[in-house]
Amino acid sequence: MDIKYLAILHLCLILSVAGSYQDVGQVIIKPLGKELTVSVGSSLNLTCEYTAQCTGGITYTWKKVDTETEKNIIRSGSTLSITVVKLEDEGVYICEVPCVKNIKKVTVRVYSLAEPVIEMPKDLKDNTTVAITCSVNSIHPPGVVNISWYQGDNMLFSEKKDSDDTPISFTLSIHLNKEQHHGKKIKCIMQLETLNVSKEQFEILHIYHMPSDVNIEVPSSLTEGKALLMSCTSTGYPNPAIQWEKIDQPWPIHLQRHPNGTVTGLLAPADSGQYQCTASNSQGTKSNLITLDVQYGPTNTSIISSKGHFIQEGEFLNLTCVSESHPKVKCYKWSMIPELSLPKDLTPYDGYLTIKSFHKEHEGIYECEVTHQNGKTQRAYFNVILIEPEREMISPAPQLPGAVGGGVICGLLVGGICGFLLAKWLK
Structure with a gap:
């Protein structure tokens, strides 16, 4: 066989194989699907791809099926973009790849809702x-x-x-x-x-209704000097305004009322009492009450004596320890200074110390220490002094008038006698 003939036959075979490879590819439109639904006013982007290679490069042509003009070329390039979709954009769109005479169709449905x-x-x-x-x-x-x-x-x-x-x-x-x-x-x-x-x-x-469920929250323990956080909340529409007041008393100036319904400040004994929280809106008003019981003390602790500071031996003496606090102090401790203990015959009872018969060993400074339930303590002191007994003395005062009187009488008598005797002698 002629060598030229074999060469031509080989070349034709190569071209035939290359041509068959071109037909293997597929045309794909993205987004995938035979039918797309888009809304009026939205945007639409269709992308055409060919999965193989074409001799001389790949070109794309977009067409829309029109019942009047058959196929109209509307765009060249792999991407078809519609910025604002209109009702007239509805229809069937075709992507063609001329090198392989292959096409792909997609139906675009346009809706308006x-x-x-x-x-x-x-x-x-x-x-x-x-x-x-x-x-x-x-x-x-x-x-x-x-x-x-x-x-x-x-x-x-x-x-x-x-x-x-x-x-x-x-x-x-x-x-x-x-x-x-x-x-x-x-x-x-x-x-x-x-x-x-x-x-x-x-x-x-949003349903208009008057305030309801006025809820007040306070700490479980209220102690003088501690920080207070008291809150009041209520439901209603429009949102209720919250107002605090103290019943029958002016509002404490050291307690701050806030727009969100909270009350803050440092507690004082005078803060005890009844408080009212009122929630109000255009539909009505509702209130709730709370009682604050502020614990305080001890303060102004002192010792009261039934006889004062001076007492005679053998007398009865009662010492009472008093202190201002709330609730009342229950813990008292008695002692003497400087011994820090009491005579053995003395037994205190709470805030009382009784001495049935006062003697020298009872003389001295007494100390009362009170301890409140909140842990605070305070002390008071009282000095008791024994009075020394006075010595008995004979008073000369009652004899003096008698001596003077007797002297006067004796003088008169002696004078009278002497005058009588003188008169007799002169005769």
Whole structure:
């Protein structure tokens, strides 16, 4: 066989194989799927890919099937982009790869379903029945529209209607109850059954009602000098305003009232008493009371003596330890200075120390230490002094008048006698 003939035959075989490799590839349109559904006003991006290679490179041509002009070339390049989708963009789009005469089709369905609008009365009142409407003013293509009402995740009502490109609305009648509905989300879902596309809208139900459940919280232990955090909260709509006051007394200037319903400050004994928290809004007012019992002391501790500081031997003496505190101090400790102990014959009882017969060993400084339940202590001191007995002395005062009187009388008598005797002698 001629060598030239073999060479030509070999070349033809190579070209035939290369041509067969070109036909192996596939044309793919992304996003994948034979039919795409897009909304009016959205954007659309279609990308065409060929999975093999073409001699001389790959080119792409996009066409849209038009019933009047058959196939119209609308774009060259692998990507077809529509920035704002319109109803007229609906149709069948074809991507061609000329080097292999291969095409791929995709159908684009364009729908129009506007955002639903929920309408209801502005002021929702407790224990009233209201009508809530959900509507849309643009639906395409015409068909069955399914509407569903939800409160949270619970379906309340479902209904179907036929649409014909005109606005459509659905109304839900609901009896309002603040415990069941206030602050809850009510949702409307519109669904085009033909295309299985939907839109939803929701509103929060705000039901006007007066304050309720005025709750006051205070610390379990209230002690003088400790920080106070007292709070008052209430439910209601509109949100209630909180106001604190002290019953029958001015508000303590060292306690601060805050807009969020809290009261802060350092506690003082005078803070004990009854307080009222009032919650109010446009629908009404409600109050609650709390009593503060502030523990304090001990303070102004002192010792009171039944006989004063000076006492005679053998007398009865009672010492009483008093202190201002709340609740009353229960722990008393008696001692003497500097021994720090009491004579053995003395036995104190709470705040009392009784000495039935006072003697020299009882003389001295007495100390009373009081300890409150809050752990604070205070001491008081009292000095008791024994009075020394006075010595008995004979008083000369009663003899002096007698001596003077006697002298006068004796003088008179002696004088008289002497005068008589003198007169007799002169005769």
